[in-house]
Amino acid sequence: MSAFEIIFGSVLGLFAIVIIVVILLQEGRQAGISGAIAGGADTFMSKNKARTFDSFFAKATKWIAICFFIITIVLDALIIFAK
Numbered sequence: 001m002s003a004f005e006i007i008f009g010s011v012l013g014l015f016a017i018v019i020i021v022v023i024l025l026q027e028g029r030q031a032g033i034s035g036a037i038a039g040g041a042d043t044f045m046s047k048n049k050a051r052t053f054d055s056f057f058a059k060a061t062k063w064i065a066i067c068f069f070i071i072t073i074v075l076d077a078l079i080i081f082a083k
Contacts, residue, residue, distance in 0.1 A: 002082065008075040015068045022064060026057045 004078055005075065005082075008071060008078065012068070012071050012075060015064060015071060019061065019064045019068060022057055022060050026061070027054060
């Protein structure tokens with residue numbers, strides 16, 4: 001293994017852990033009548049705050065996933081062309 005493979009492998013593992021944590025921090029989607037009842041109990045300020053955090057985590061998940069796939073492709077290409 002070369003140094004690049006070790007570095008990219010470590011970064012890939014780090015991104016895997018980060019994407020798992022970001023996904024677990026997201027709130028689940030509420031559906032049905034229980035979601036309507038719970039949604040009505042939220043105040044205006046907390047509802048906007050929740051949307052802000054939800055949108056941040058959704059965007060973070062997308063960007064981390066994109067970086068994860070790019071690093072995976074680069075690492076795979078590095079291993080293939082190194083042989």
